[in-house]
Amino acid sequence: MQAGAYAATPAPGVAAARAMDLSKVYGQGETKVVALDQVSVEFRQAQFTAIMGPSGSGKSTLMHCMAGLDTISSGSARIGDTELTSLKDKKLTQLRRDRIGFIFQAFNLLPTLTGLENITLPMDIAGRKPDPQWMDRVIETVGLSGRLKHRPNQLSGGQQQRVAVARALASKPEIIFGDEPTGNLDSRSGAEVLGFLRNSVRELGQTVVMVTHDPVAASYSDRVIFLADGRIVDDMANPTADSVLDRMKAFDGKARTT
Numbered sequence: 630m631q632a633g634a635y636a637a638t639p640a641p642g643v644a645a646a647r648a649m650d651l652s653k654v655y656g657q658g659e660t661k662v663v664a665l666d667q668v669s670v671e672f673r674q675a676q677f678t679a680i681m682g683p684s685g686s687g688k689s690t691l692m693h694c695m696a697g698l699d700t701i702s703s704g705s706a707r708i709g710d711t712e713l714t715s716l717k718d719k720k721l722t723q724l725r726r727d728r729i730g731f732i733f734q735a736f737n738l739l740p741t742l743t744g745l746e747n748i749t750l751p752m753d754i755a756g757r758k759p760d761p762q763w764m765d766r767v768i769e770t771v772g773l774s775g776r777l778k779h780r781p782n783q784l785s786g787g788q789q790q791r792v793a794v795a796r797a798l799a800s801k802p803e804i805i806f807g808d809e810p811t812g813n814l815d816s817r818s819g820a821e822v823l824g825f826l827r828n829s830v831r832e833l834g835q836t837v838v839m840v841t842h843d844p845v846a847a848s849y850s851d852r853v854i855f856l857a858d859g860r861i862v863d864d865m866a867n868p869t870a871d872s873v874l875d876r877m878k879a880f881d882g883k884a885r886t887t
């Protein structure tokens with residue numbers, strides 16, 4: 630995909646990624662675990678989706694399968710129109726590099742590089758030139774203008790995660806996947822980073838899918854899908870921290886009585 634081809638006119642309602650009857654089974658025989666059981670879901674463009682559910686419900690597995698980090702056992706996983714199961718390793722690596730952004734709990738910044746160098750590193754590796762106007766917008770959106778020459782150890786945890794968010798946004802990926810992106814941050818820094826992610830969806834038309842355990846983090850999203858035992862059991866639009874918490878309590882109560 631060409632730099633600059635994406636997101637000028639994001640189309641809400643169009644699927645940035647899609648799973649159809651996606652199953653993921655680990656192990657065999659007595660150690661067999663059905664981590665995902667025929668999951669079908671669409672992640673729409675320019676939407677911020679949170680994936681929630683109890684420990685072991687399949688959240689990370691779903692994210693890893695959709696992001697091409699893990700193979701699937703049956704069904705289909707697509708990024709845009711590209712079926713991941715049809716890709717060989719090299720093409721899959723290219724797809725992850727060129728079309729997907731990642732934000733993990735650990736910031737994974739290189740200590741010897743400045744903030745700016747960390748942000749542009751994936752594009753440097755791919756031999757692509759950052760679009761200067763886009764970079765300005767990204768850096769402004771994540772509020773890093775005065776911090777670009779600092780190295781990670783001269784930045785707070787929240788600032789380091791903002792660099793990681795900017796790095797994910799810099800190449801205009803079709804979709805960003807976050808695995809508990811604020812899990813290691815105090816609540817104020819976490820709120821800042823979540824605010825930036827939400828801004829990137831609203832102002833830059835970015836598509837974001839984030840795994841979280843935190844109802845407050847989920848309240849920054851447009852939509853929450855809830856997993857239990859490898860299945861989607863609920864889908865909530867315009868979540869608030871209270872509505873998410875209520876739903877989690879209802880699941881807990883049900884789990885205890887069944």
Ligand SMILES: Nc1ncnc2c1ncn2[C@@H]1O[C@H](COP(=O)(O)OP(=O)(O)OP(=O)(O)O)[C@@H](O)[C@H]1O
Pocket residue numbers: 655656662663664682683684685686687688689690691
């Ligand atoms: N590599 C693996 N080998 C075997 N089983 C696995 C593997 N990865 C995950 N599982 C199993 O698949 C199920 C789903 O795991 P997954 O990590 O997706 O859950 P999760 O909802 O992300 O959990 P958590 O909130 O604790 O991170 C669990 O039962 C887990 O033990």
